[in-house]
Amino acid sequence: MAQNVNPFCSSQNTPNKAAEEKQNVPKDNHAVSKRLQKELMVLMMSTEHGVSAFPEGENLFKWIGTITGPKDTVYAGLTYKLTLEFPHSYPYSAPIVRFVTPCFHPNVDPVGNICLDILKDKWSALYDVRTILLSIQSLLSEPNNDSPLNIQAAELWSNQTKYKKYLTEEYNRAHSRNPQDS
Numbered sequence: 001m002a003q004n005v006n007p008f009c010s011s012q013n014t015p016n017k018a019a020e021e022k023q024n025v026p027k028d029n030h031a032v033s034k035r036l037q038k039e040l041m042v043l044m045m046s047t048e049h050g051v052s053a054f055p056e057g058e059n060l061f062k063w064i065g066t067i068t069g070p071k072d073t074v075y076a077g078l079t080y081k082l083t084l085e086f087p088h089s090y091p092y093s094a095p096i097v098r099f100v101t102p103c104f105h106p107n108v109d110p111v112g113n114i115c116l117d118i119l120k121d122k123w124s125a126l127y128d129v130r131t132i133l134l135s136i137q138s139l140l141s142e143p144n145n146d147s148p149l150n151i152q153a154a155e156l157w158s159n160q161t162k163y164k165k166y167l168t169e170e171y172n173r174a175h176s177r178n179p180q181d182s
Contacts, residue, residue: 029061032090036060039129051133053084061086064100065133073141074164078171082112082136084129094123097132102174104167106143106154114139115149 037060043053053065065082069075081100087093097119099112107115118127118135148154156163 029088032086032088033060035091036086042128043130046130048130048134051130051137053129053133056083061088063129065097065129067133067137067140070137070141074160074167075140078167082133084132091125091127094119094127095129095132097136102170104150104153104170105140106145106148106150106157107139108153109149113149115144115147 036055040053040055043051050068050070051066053063056062056064063084063086065084067080067082069078069080079101080103083096083098083100085096087095097114097116099108099114102110103112109115114136116135116139118124118132143154143157145154145157153163156166
């Protein structure tokens, strides 16, 4: 059987070291569940406006989040639902976050995937649900047009009047098809 060896580490994994590493892996998801329960309480007690999230039913590892568009932006007055799916390695791995409500945005693709560095390579265990939602809310008003998932939205972004018109049409069309998603 092949053995995984870290080429950047000079010492080989010995049986004792492997046993030590195995002990550090949680045997159940109790620590993750406890962290998610704590984050839920923080969110419920938060005075942040425009962001909220709750577990979907009894599954503590899948949440539904809501963000409202920031004031004084083309997204003002719009509300979006998102799903947050937490891996068993959370908070050391980022959750998978997607828009449920269709979102016309340079950094959101048509199926709701989000291009945001803190959900990928800039993830930190210090982030929580609240900071994720606030970051996505901030992304609505400050897209990264250098790395668009939606080229049409990126191209329209420079003309906020046209962008707002198209955004409103798309939002209303999606809302009329699936009112529960917005």
